[in-house]
Amino acid sequence: MKKAACIIYFLFISFLTFAQTYQPPTDTKVVAKLSQWGDKKFGLFMHWGIYSIPGIVESWSINSEDASWIPRDSTRNYEEYKKWYFDLNKQFNPVKFDPTIWASYAKKAGMQYVVFTTKHHDGFAMFDTKQGEYKVTNAAVPFSSNPKANIVKEVFSAFRNEGFMIGAYFSKPDWHSEYYWWPRYATPDRNNNYDIRLHPQRWRQFKQYTYNQIEELMSDYGSVDILWLDGGWVRPKATVNEEVLSWGAPIPAWDQDIDMPSIAKMARAKQPGLIMVDRTVHGEYENYQTPEQKIPEKPLNYPWETCMTMGDAWGYVPNDNYKSTNTLIHLLVDIVAKGGNFLLDVGPKPDGTFPDVVLQRLTEIGQWMDINKEAIYATEPIAPYKTANVCFTKSKNESSYALYLIDEKAELAPTILLKSVPKMPKRISLLGVKSVLKWKRVGNDLEIVLPKDAKGLKDALVFKME
The missing domain is CATH 2.60.40.1180 (Golgi alpha-mannosidase II)
Structure with a gap:
């Protein structure tokens, strides 16, 4: 009971702290787009990458932190495991990938915006980046010869054609990049593995790499409405707070500042009115908050979105435990009644299709929304x-x-x-x-x-x- 009480108290303090530090955007185009997004209420989140092939937790198994929620094959030593994981790109071949089907089911469900993982922490780019070769369009990837190989472009186009607002999930940390995890050293945790104070040039290279990849996404993939940045431990050290400390991850002695002002300036020049979501880094570049797998007890006085999985996992896992349609509709209603948006996550299968149970849930939610949507939207x-x-x-x-x-x-x-x-x-x-x-x-x-x-x-x- 004491532990539960502490958790409730901490959540209250976290929400209170954010309410005190939330900075509403001043750019009128951002304000307008944020209002538009707030009326949409229901969105689709998708985690899809090489981790979907073996059906394991996304990216985290190559992080050597010891946690119950990070399963790893104990028969391999860590370096062997990392090599096996990174080499999964050579098996990525989703021959049934057709994002128009995804968009069709999402639209029938009443969803009105999408957030897609362009790159997770493992660094495998689901788009044709020019900043490195660890990407879906590399010749080592079987799917690279497919006309739809530039997956982000195909997904954004399919959902945009159905009238969706477009969101690009992008991981700030990149565990495959030598500028983040330097091969010269071991990789003990989620943070970069070298002292930035001693090697500032290497960190400058990582900042440029990150800036360039985001610039590609903002330049070459049509209109984008939301830049949804994950990996909140990559942040200015001065912004580390009790919320960050509660994650239980080591806090390095140096700054992991990737220069968000420059990224935001560039991104909004390319995409006027872009909503920035530098999640958990409260301030100017977190235009809305993203409670993960939970719903606040009461309405919050700033824009927010609950991101939650349809099953237990973010990415595809065989035999996942999916929530019932009844539960999902109740979650949507509860969130909307408190002024939030519901970003519901599903993980596509390795072949590029949604599991049958996902299609069933989306269809049934859509049947309810067809009747009752006026009580949800706007x-x-x-x-x-x-x-x-x-x-x-x-x-x-x-x-x-x-x-x-x-x-x-x-x-x-x-x-x-x-x-x-x-x-x-x-x-x-x-x-x-x-x-x-x-x-x-x-x-x-x-x-x-x-x-x-x-x-x-x-x-x-x-x-x-x-």
Whole structure:
């Protein structure tokens, strides 16, 4: 219990600290795009790379930190394991890759923006970078001869054609780069493995390498709306705070500053209005926060997005434990009722397809969204936000919605109670049915008799209150 209490306290302090240090953007184009993104509410996140071939945790197994969530083949010594992992590029051949199918299913699900991993910590570029040879278009990669080999270009184009906002995930650390993990030394943890104070030129080379790769993404891949930067330990040392210390990773004695002002200036010159997400580095270049695998208890007073996996893993893992459609819809409703966006992650298979269960979940979420999307898109939180199993949202035309979360294991009662509604309505309708509702006020609550044609509705009932 003490441990749980400490965790809750720490999360509270973390959110409070961020609220105090959040810097709203001043660029009017960024402000406008951030508002546009905030209305989208639901996005698709994808982790895909060489780690999908054996179906293991993305990148982290080549990091020699000892943690239960970093599984590694104990029959190989560390250097042998790293070589095996890095050589997985020679097996990458997703012959069924067709991002138009991904985009089609995501659109049917009601998603409106995408964030795709252009490069994870292992350094394998899913685009045709000119800064090195560890990339999907290198001749050593079987897929390099495929017309769709420049995967990032294909993904961005397919989703852009479906009207999605485009987000580029990019890892600041690069464990394959000799300018980050210098082969001269061992690689004991996630940080760069040499003293930057003693070798400033090598770090300058890494900064230039990083700048150049981001410049390629901002220049050669069409319009990009979000630059989503991961690897928050690569940061100015002065910004290290209690949140960073809680990760339990070693903190080097030197700065790992990659010069975000220069990157942002260049990126926004190429992509005016670009949303910058230098996640966990609170300040000017974190235009919205990204709680990972969790939802805040209450609405936050700044833009935010929960990023969460559909299964247990970020990338593809065979026999993953996927959340039910009911759970996913409830998560979406809870997040939106608190003013956030939901970035739902899936991992494509090695052949370039989504697992069947992912397609099923996206289809079923889409069926619910087709009926109830007006209570999700372009809405705002309204007190009391959530009471028991009822969440509330408000549209910009002042209609409010009560979203009644249905327990997938319980039978829906013929009469339900909406507690503590924000404002007593004059009219109430149930989205998805044509019947006129019978309802009455009971104190500050509403008692509603469900019509017979409501029995076909699943996961969450949405009452429009006018």
